[in-house]
Amino acid sequence: MSSGLVPGRPGLRIAQVFLLWVALTGCSVKKFAINKVGDALSGSGTSFSSDDDPEFIQSAVPFSLKLIESLLAESPNHRGMLLAASSGFTQYAYAFIQQEADEAEDKDLDRATFLRGRARRMYLRARNYGVRGLEVKHPGFDAALRKSPKETVQAAARSEVALLYWTAASWGSAISLSKDQPALIAEQPVVEALIDRAFELDPDFDHGAIHSFLINYEQSRPGGAAGAEDRSRKHFERALELSGGFQAAPLVSLAENVSQPRQNRKEFESLLNRALAVDVNAKPENRLANLVMQRRARWLLSRAGQLFAE
Numbered sequence: 001m002s003s004g005l006v007p008g009r010p011g012l013r014i015a016q017v018f019l020l021w022v023a024l025t026g027c028s029v030k031k032f033a034i035n036k037v038g039d040a041l042s043g044s045g046t047s048f049s050s051d052d053d054p055e056f057i058q059s060a061v062p063f064s065l066k067l068i069e070s071l072l073a074e075s076p077n078h079r080g081m082l083l084a085a086s087s088g089f090t091q092y093a094y095a096f097i098q099q100e101a102d103e104a105e106d107k108d109l110d111r112a113t114f115l116r117g118r119a120r121r122m123y124l125r126a127r128n129y130g131v132r133g134l135e136v137k138h139p140g141f142d143a144a145l146r147k148s149p150k151e152t153v154q155a156a157a158r159s160e161v162a163l164l165y166w167t168a169a170s171w172g173s174a175i176s177l178s179k180d181q182p183a184l185i186a187e188q189p190v191v192e193a194l195i196d197r198a199f200e201l202d203p204d205f206d207h208g209a210i211h212s213f214l215i216n217y218e219q220s221r222p223g224g225a226a227g228a229e230d231r232s233r234k235h236f237e238r239a240l241e242l243s244g245g246f247q248a249a250p251l252v253s254l255a256e257n258v259s260q261p262r263q264n265r266k267e268f269e270s271l272l273n274r275a276l277a278v279d280v281n282a283k284p285e286n287r288l289a290n291l292v293m294q295r296r297a298r299w300l301l302s303r304a305g306q307l308f309a310e
Contacts, residue, residue, distance in 0.1 A: 050284040054291050058096045065089060072129075079163075082133035086126045086166040093122035094173065095292045103299055116177050123174035130167030134160060149193035161202045165210060168194035172217065188222060208242030208250065211235040215253040219261070232258050246283040248275035248293035256300060265308045272297040 048064075051057050068085050072078065101115035134156065135141045144152040156164055172191040178184040195217060199210050218224065218231040232254065239250035255271035258264075275297040280290045300307075 049286070049288050051288050052280070052291065054095070054288060054295070057288060058092075061088065061092050061096075065092065076132070077136050079133050079136050082129050082136070083163055083166065086130035086133060086163065086170060089122050089126035089129065090166055090170040090173065093119045093126070093170075097122060098173075098177070099292070099296060099299075106303075120174050120177040123170045123177070126170035127167055127174060130163055130170060133163045134167065145190055145193070146187070149190045150196075153193045153197035156197055156201070158201045161198045161205050164194050164198035164201075165205060165213070168198065169213060172213075188220075192217075192221065204238075204242055207244075207247070208239035211239035211242065212247075212250050212253055215239065215250060216257045219257050229258055229262070243286075244283075246278065246290075247286055248278045248290045248297065251275040251278075252293045252297050252300070255297075260300075260307050263308055265304065268308070269301065269304065272301050 048057055048061070065085065065088050068081050068088065072081050072085065075081070097115055097119040101112045101119060104115065105112040131142045131145070137157075137160070138155050141152065141155070153164070168191050171187065171194070175184055175188055175191065195210065195213060198205065199214070203210060212235070214235040215232045218228045218235065221228065224231075236250050236254045236258075239247070243250065251271045252275050255268045255275075259268035259271060276294055278290055278294070280287045280294070
């Protein structure tokens with residue numbers, strides 16, 4: 001008896017309908033699965049941040065970052081993964097490439113130069129992912145940002161503070177390693193617009209992360225030399241307050257960006273010793289970051305004789 005679909009061949013017709021359904025829905029099912037994996041990956045930073053072995057994380061992170069990039073190739077507008085890529089590449093470049101470059105400079109200048117070039121490329125990759133994350137809700141954001149930074153960032157909402165922060169951090173870090181690239185240096189107003197908008201929307205974001213960033217940035221803010229030290233110190237005090245004293249980063253930042261340039265060796269050494277005294281186990285979620293910053297504190301202390309005039 002005919003089914004009315006294909007006279008005399010109902011099984012064939014049913015199979016054709018099924019194959020058509022697969023063809024029409026296969027991509028969406030695949031994308032759904034990728035987005036679910038992306039959600040899990042973009043929210044899994046705690047297992048890295050609480051680790052007590054920086055060398056192990058240094059080996060593991062590249063695989064995770066490449067996995068995120070592979071998933072982004074399939075789901076290019078996944079904001080969680082774009083944020084994870086931006087923050088991940090920024091932190092990897094600072095903790096495991098730029099720091100090694102700084103430590104190598106006195107012994108092997110060619111090696112240090114090579115590593116700084118690599119760090120800059122990582123920072124720019126992170127910046128690009130951050131901008132893409134902002135463009136998900138604001139098409140054309142990148143082009144507009146370069147033309148009118150202060151006006152363009154006003155479109156960003158409080159829910160986008162993390163993207164603003166990591167885009168600014170990666171972009172600013174790339175500029176700091178690009179003294180021989182005037183075109184990139186000329187983009188500093190963009191960094192300023194991004195971080196100032198993030199600060200305007202949520203100044204206490206992530207236990208004082210923006211304040212810690214601004215300890216350094218106030219020292220190089222265009223046209224902001226007057227009062228820069230006072231602003232940096234206010235950000236330092238607020239960062240300490242918000243972190244409860246469980247983060248070494250504000251202490252290292254003030255020592256490196258204010259005390260050392262002002263040739264205040266006593267304060268410099270005091271701040272770095274306080275950073276070394278931070279209990280890395282008191283707040284497991286800060287453990288890896290504190291270990292990385294304590295490594296930098298030890299390196300800075302070892303160079304005090306070079307950094308300060310007798």
